[in-house]
Amino acid sequence: MNSKRDHGGLDRRGFLGVGAGTAATLPLLSSLAGAATPPPAPPPDPRAATNVTLRINGQDHRLAIDPRTSLLDALRDHAGLTGAKKGCDHGQCGACTVLVDGTRVLSCLTFAVMAQGREITTIEGLAGPGGALHPMQQAFIDHDAFQCGYCTPGQIMSAVACVQEGHAQSDADIREYMSGNLCRCAAYPNIVAAVRQAKSEMEGA
Amino acid sequence: MRPFQYERADTLEGAVKAAGTGGATQFIAGGTTLSDLMKLDVMRPERLVDVNPAAGGPAGRIEATKSGLRLGAMVRMAEAAEHPAVKTDYPVIAQALQLAASQQIRNMASLGGNLLQRTRCEYFRQVSWPCNKREPGSGCAAMDGVNRLHAVLGTSDACIASYPGDFAQALVALDAVVETVREKGGARRIALSDLHRPPGDTPQVETVLEPGELITAITVPAGPWTRRSLYLKIRDRDSYAFALASAAVALDLDGEVVREARIALGGIATVPWRAREAEAALRGKTMDEAAATAAAEAALAGAQPRGDNAFKVPLAKQTIVRALMDAKRMET
Ligand SMILES: Cc1cc2nc3c(=O)[nH]c(=O)nc-3n(C[C@H](O)[C@H](O)[C@H](O)COP(=O)(O)OP(=O)(O)OC[C@H]3O[C@@H](n4cnc5c(N)ncnc54)[C@H](O)[C@@H]3O)c2cc1C
Ligand code: SF4
Ligand code: FES
Ligand code: FES
Numbered sequence: 001m002n003s004k005r006d007h008g009g010l011d012r013r014g015f016l017g018v019g020a021g022t023a024a025t026l027p028l029l030s031s032l033a034g035a036a037t038p039p040p041a042p043p044p045d046p047r048a049a050t051n052v053t054l055r056i057n058g059q060d061h062r063l064a065i066d067p068r069t070s071l072l073d074a075l076r077d078h079a080g081l082t083g084a085k086k087g088c089d090h091g092q093c094g095a096c097t098v099l100v101d102g103t104r105v106l107s108c109l110t111f112a113v114m115a116q117g118r119e120i121t122t123i124e125g126l127a128g129p130g131g132a133l134h135p136m137q138q139a140f141i142d143h144d145a146f147q148c149g150y151c152t153p154g155q156i157m158s159a160v161a162c163v164q165e166g167h168a169q170s171d172a173d174i175r176e177y178m179s180g181n182l183c184r185c186a187a188y189p190n191i192v193a194a195v196r197q198a199k200s201e202m203e204g205a
Numbered sequence: 206m207r208p209f210q211y212e213r214a215d216t217l218e219g220a221v222k223a224a225g226t227g228g229a230t231q232f233i234a235g236g237t238t239l240s241d242l243m244k245l246d247v248m249r250p251e252r253l254v255d256v257n258p259a260a261g262g263p264a265g266r267i268e269a270t271k272s273g274l275r276l277g278a279m280v281r282m283a284e285a286a287e288h289p290a291v292k293t294d295y296p297v298i299a300q301a302l303q304l305a306a307s308q309q310i311r312n313m314a315s316l317g318g319n320l321l322q323r324t325r326c327e328y329f330r331q332v333s334w335p336c337n338k339r340e341p342g343s344g345c346a347a348m349d350g351v352n353r354l355h356a357v358l359g360t361s362d363a364c365i366a367s368y369p370g371d372f373a374q375a376l377v378a379l380d381a382v383v384e385t386v387r388e389k390g391g392a393r394r395i396a397l398s399d400l401h402r403p404p405g406d407t408p409q410v411e412t413v414l415e416p417g418e419l420i421t422a423i424t425v426p427a428g429p430w431t432r433r434s435l436y437l438k439i440r441d442r443d444s445y446a447f448a449l450a451s452a453a454v455a456l457d458l459d460g461e462v463v464r465e466a467r468i469a470l471g472g473i474a475t476v477p478w479r480a481r482e483a484e485a486a487l488r489g490k491t492m493d494e495a496a497a498t499a500a501a502e503a504a505l506a507g508a509q510p511r512g513d514n515a516f517k518v519p520l521a522k523q524t525i526v527r528a529l530m531d532a533k534r535m536e537t
């Protein structure tokens with residue numbers, strides 16, 4: 001299902017990519033003038049789509065995107081991975097948290113072109129083979145660590161990294177290092193309990 | 206967001222070359238200030254030069270030696286905050302970084318970019334308002350507007366925006382220096398206390414950096430005060446908030462007597478604010494609450510509150526007193 005969605009995005013945007021490709025042949029015209037130093041090529045159109053390959057959840061996605069596209073929009077609108085959420089789009093809520101090379105970052109403040117060559121992990125890539133839930137996902141269910149669920153993918157990605165960083169040593173530690181993820185439903189006590197449970201499972205495993 | 210050209214630079218030299226000296230190019234490191242303000246149409250670069258690939262070189266390293274600390278400009282906030290030598294020998298730096306933003310942002314943000322973060326003045330961030338910093342000559346909506354978060358020190362008739370960061374205060378207190386490179390004129394060293402410019406008549410000019418000038422490293426000299434140092438940050442919520450008032454302090458004590466005190470203030474000033482009057486007031490004094498209070502009074506003597514931010518004057522004084530007393534009690 002995923003790959004089908006990717007193709008949809010690629011075809012629609014790929015059309016723009018072709019346009020950019022033909023623009024690149026323009027300098028040929030200058031050779032007609034026969035001058036030793038051809039006039040400088042016109043500056044490339046900054047709006048032209050550029051081809052990027054993003055490695056998301058172990059799979060390469062070839063996308064033709066405007067350089068202005070955030071990693072969050074590339075994931076959601078181009079790669080069809082709508083798990084990461086857009087809460088604020090300004091770095092203030094954490095709903096868009098994903099892992100880049102194993103480190104938690106905000107995909108809304110990352111330009112997708114800058115994530116090339118990096119290993120991106122989203123909530124869709126967390127479950128094990130056969131769909132077995134990650135201990136953090138299971139812990140959020142066990143502890144009812146959400147209400148509306150909008151912040152949850154970001155909370156879970158952030159929490160996985162929080163444990164891996166060694167920043168879940170106490171409840172106070174968890175609260176401090178999870179403070180970049182806001183929950184409008186205020187499920188905070190249950191989130192702390194979920195992280196505590198998953199930590200012992202992740203470290204026991 | 207306006208369209209821009211995107212370029213990667215593998216080395217710092219390459220980045221400087223790619224940027225040239227035209228004002229329309231911005232370096233991008235973590236992007237946590239820049240992409241935010243580009244989305245708001247407050248910053249409008251025509252070209253971005255991505256300096257992240259250079260993080261593999263010296264710009265991405267921390268070196269701690271007897272003579273001091275050298276922090277590459279591309280080091281991430283989170284890495285510097287957790288560096289063992291920074292934590293033990295320069296706790297004020299580690300804490301200022303640790304108490305800033307969120308872990309996600311600290312993982313992204315570079316030390317160089319951190320110094321150049323822009324004010325959080327809401328009128329600056331919303332293009333529909335007059336703002337002398339964003340649009341010189343348009344006026345200042347904060348002057349008689351909602352100015353609870355604004356500065357009480359270093360203000361001018363043109364702008365009262367506070368410098369929002371934390372790290373720069375720790376650096377200013379410790380006499381840090383930034384090293385830069387330029388395409389024309391080469392490398393130079395700028396004292397951190399000279400890097401940021403108070404608003405004056407030109408609030409749009411925030412630093413002494415030239416267009417296309419790249420920060421490569423920050424150096425912090427060793428000193429007998431760096432171990433007995435801390436950063437106290439007072440906020441509206443316990444975490445993930447900008448400072449209402451903050452104090453970076455470092456003490457060199459002879460028993461209970463102050464040989465040397467270093468104090469810088471955040472949240473209340475237009476630039477990272479070195480409180481030299483407060484330092485002078487402490488020198489040679491017994492470090493007690495009365496001396497700390499006198500120092501705090503000296504630091505805020507020139508404060509000019511403007512409406513909603515009057516509470517910052519007593520808050521800043523209390524912050525200084527508590528920070529000094531906590532630093533005195535530190536075991537080093
Ligand atoms: C929600 C939120 C909360 C925050 N809370 C805090 C807080 O509590 N305390 C705090 O201190 N900060 C806070 N910040 C600000 C954050 O720390 C800065 O945005 C960050 O440090 C900027 O670094 P960057 O690498 O992302 O810079 P970028 O966004 O990449 O760049 C910022 C500016 O610096 C320039 N630049 C970058 N690197 C260099 C260089 N080496 N040489 C010359 N110019 C350069 C860029 O051209 C740009 O103009 C917060 C940010 C957000 C979004
Ligand atoms: S305080 Fe400064 S940044 Fe804020 S509106 Fe006034 S001029 Fe603009
Ligand atoms: S959507 Fe990225 S932090 Fe809110
Ligand atoms: S569960 Fe609703 S915002 Fe967190």
